[in-house]
Amino acid sequence: MTGTQPNLQKKICMLGSFGVGKTSLVRRFVESVFSETYLTTVGVKIDKKIVALGDRTMTLILWDVAGEDDISPLKMSYVRGAAGYVLVADGTRQPTLDVALSIRQRIEAEYGALPFVLLLNKSDLREQWQIAPQTLEELPSKGCTARLSSARTGEGVEQAFRDLALAISR
């Protein structure tokens, strides 16, 4: 016997508008790779990754859910059973932040408050950045804070999943 606690397994959903980089973030987190080729997700793709949390481990079952667009809203059935979720917005496309915040509202209405992290992805594309600092300053009043991430460089990716896992484990 070691001192390690039994493995926990939790479902995490990747949610956001289409083309914000959800699949790329999962690939960066699970496989430590990044591809410039954009490949849209249909339905949901499932991966898993084990993270160490002190003397415990947690297996994250990552549901990479197809992005929301004007025609196809998020299928809330995919979120059923999730212990937490990652909201992803594209920092170079302002409307994707609005979509992310809207998804959060719908989830809370359907499943109640769940742990989540909000990522402003593509932080490496600063010259195309569209989200004003003032918008970020106003987020805490809406009950969330945003953190920057880049699936291309890996900035903020590992830490975001780890922090979410910790929030779920509490």
Added chain:
Amino acid sequence: MRDLPQPIADALEEAVFGERAVAYLQIDDANLAVIGAGGDLANYGLELAHPGQPVLEHAFFLEGLLPLAETPYVMPAVEVARGRSADLHFYRDDNCLWLVLLDVTAERDQSRRMQQKAYEMTLLEEKQAQLNRRLEATNAELRATQRDLLSSREALQLAHDRIQTELSDAAKYVRSLLPPPQTEPFAIDWRFTTCSELGGDAFGYHWIDRKHFALYLLDVCGHGVSPCLMSVGILHVLQSASLRDVDFRDPERVLAALNASYQMINLEDLFFTLWYGVYCPDTRRLDYSSAGHPPALLLDRGGARMQRLGSGSPPIGCMPNARYVGQHVEVPPRSKLYLFSDGAFEIQLPSGAMLNYEEFLECVRRAAMAHDHSDVDHLCDELMGLRACAAVEDDVSIVRFAF
């Protein structure tokens, strides 16, 4: 099966199984255990799910879903393993939960191709819209900058016009200080042309007493208001004879006194050239001295003899201890004396070369001999005709005395 003939029912069953790779799990969702399994389980990576085993070990995609209260329940297009996508159908009977998996990989791929095109188009349109907004913003900035530039240009033009007006007024003022041409007791004529930036030329002549007549021409270095003001000040000194303890009949003393009063180190580096003479009609003697100024020209009646009346002394204001030499000459009857500023002969020709000084002297000689009274006009016209550009770069002063 809905009263279908057996062959048709068999064919449909075969089609469903063939295309959909039907598989199922029978689950005790209260204990999260597999009760039974069947169908094409390998298609979904579930071939090792056997009765009695923990269901989440094999079907980890069910994490969080069990126990499932709401049935029937469908979760569409879930990519479960090996790139295969399935619709997950959940049903419940009295004892257990049934999960039926129907393969939709082909439909998913078809949808992906269409969706890919649509999203790429949408992203391109968004990018184009962003670029358009940036272009519009940049255009707006450019227009604003252009407006600012136009305003600045208008302000500059107004300032320039005002300065030109003031320079023109200053030139008029200098001209108003010059003595008028005269005919008695000897004829004096002159032409004074200022450059656009205003130079530092000035001249004058007046009776010092009943026997002595002063004549002078000065040129302050540089262009603009400062040289102009300085030339006016010196003109006033000479006209009013306001140098203490100086006999204005003595050119050498006058120049020395001016040099003592107007050192360039005290005057923003301004200095000036001066030709100063005193003519006594009774004796026909002309005393003169020059401080770096072009020599005056004295021509006898026929123009055969031309004397250059100058000296090698430096301009006034350059050297505190400069010496100025007084000289004199006898003026023959009906001779002409010409005073110039350097603007009169520093002329750029159309070829780009400068006018040769000897050629200038010939111009003076020709004008003096051919035209008794209108020599100054003819000389000015000829010199102006030689210029490559109509505008003069420096003040031009020509004064002629016919003794």
